[in-house]
Amino acid sequence: MIWAGKKEQTKPSLPGVALEGFRVVVRPCRDTDYSDWQRVRSRNMDRLKTFEPTWMTDALTQDFFMRRLHRHARDWVEDRAYCFLIFDKLENRLIGGINLNHICRGAAQNAALGYWIDETYEGQGYMAEAGRLVIEYAFDTLKLHRINAACLPDNERSKNLLTRLGFEEEGFAKNYFKINGEWRDHILFGLVKS
Ligand SMILES: CC(C)(COP(=O)(O)OP(=O)(O)OC[C@H]1O[C@@H](n2cnc3c(N)ncnc32)[C@H](O)[C@@H]1OP(=O)(O)O)[C@@H](O)C(=O)NCCC(=O)NCCS
Numbered sequence: 001m002i003w004a005g006k007k008e009q010t011k012p013s014l015p016g017v018a019l020e021g022f023r024v025v026v027r028p029c030r031d032t033d034y035s036d037w038q039r040v041r042s043r044n045m046d047r048l049k050t051f052e053p054t055w056m057t058d059a060l061t062q063d064f065f066m067r068r069l070h071r072h073a074r075d076w077v078e079d080r081a082y083c084f085l086i087f088d089k090l091e092n093r094l095i096g097g098i099n100l101n102h103i104c105r106g107a108a109q110n111a112a113l114g115y116w117i118d119e120t121y122e123g124q125g126y127m128a129e130a131g132r133l134v135i136e137y138a139f140d141t142l143k144l145h146r147i148n149a150a151c152l153p154d155n156e157r158s159k160n161l162l163t164r165l166g167f168e169e170e171g172f173a174k175n176y177f178k179i180n181g182e183w184r185d186h187i188l189f190g191l192v193k194s
Contacts, residue, residue, distance in 0.1 A: 011031060012066075012069045012072070012073035013073060014028035014029065014030070014069075014072060014073050015076065019133040019134065019136075020089070020133075021132070021133050022129065023089055023125075023126060023129055024086050024087060024088065024089055024095075024126055024129050024130050024133070025086075025087045025092075026085070026087075026098065026130050026133050027084060027085060028072065028082075028083065028084055028085070029068075029069055029072060029083065029084075030069075031066065031069060033085060033094060034062050036093070036094040037065060037085070037094060038060050038062075038065070040094050040095070040118050041059075041060060043118070043119075044116070044119055047119060048116055049180050050179070050180055051158075051179065051180075052179065052180065053178060053179065053180075054178070054180055079103055079105070080102075081099060081100060081101045081102065081111075082103070082137075082138075082142070083097070083099040083100075083101075084134065085097050086117070086127075086130045088121065088126070094118075095117060095118045095120075096115065096116055096117035096118055096121065096130065097115065097116055098114070098127075098131065098134050099113070099115070100112070100113060100138055100142070100144075100147070101113075101114055103144070108145075108146070109143070109144050109146065110144060110145060110146040110147065111146075111147055112148045112149065112150070113131075113147050113149040115127060115131065123157075128164050128165060131165045132165065135147060135165060135166075135191065139193045144193070145193050146191065146192045146193070147191045148189070148190055149167055149188075149189040149190070150173065150176055150177065150186040150187065150188050151186060151187055151189070152184055152185075152186060153185060153187055159187065159189075162189045166191055167189040167190060168190060168191070169189055170188050170189060170190045171187075171188040172185065172186070173185065173186050176188075
């Protein structure tokens with residue numbers, strides 16, 4: 001391997017899961033996705049930074065991407081998180097990402113949903129379709145009981161998406177996540193398997 005990862009020299013292996021909708025395909029990331037991922041993340045960098053934890057200085061490098069890929073593979077095997085990329089089915093173009101993070105088993109059986117979409121695909125229902133596929137996977141395949149989500153109070157698009165997906169607003173959490181270097185209040189949402 002050419003990338004500069006120190007410990008993990010082998011190719012990460014993620015399962016061949018692919019969730020197919022009408023307009024999107026949602027699947028785990030592959031090493032061959034790097035150039036598309038780099039292009040779309042870099043094009044959306046300024047916009048996404050305002051909604052995400054602080055980007056590392058190497059956040060767009062292949063080394064970072066491969067470390068992330070290895071972590072996703074480990075998380076998947078260990079049932080800790082399930083991370084996916086979203087593709088426009090017609091064009092086979094990478095358009096976003098959606099993750100089930102912080103899997104909590106035992107009496108909780110829940111996960112936290114995170115997502116982003118390329119600006120050119122925003123406001124057209126692509127994320128809602130990807131969200132429905134991942135929710136179905138979470139409840140039917142992973143047998144989770146609840147999905148949590150949190151968004152900044154002024155993130156209207158995210159709030160609308162969650163409502164569209166059937167989430168209910170459940171509360172408010174002060175200084176909940178450090179976003180772009182600042183502790184920020186969040187609105188909490190939940191979706192329970194019914
Ligand atoms: C949050 C985010 C993923 C929402 O994406 P989105 O594209 O607005 O979400 P949807 O897929 O639900 O699209 C909804 C819009 O598509 C429209 N739409 C068009 N065709 C549609 C269709 N066939 N089906 C459903 N909606 C459709 C809806 O009317 C709605 O339009 P509106 O925004 O003008 O009301 C996106 O804004 C984003 O990436 N933001 C930056 C990152 C971020 O905030 N992440 C979440 C942190 S909590």
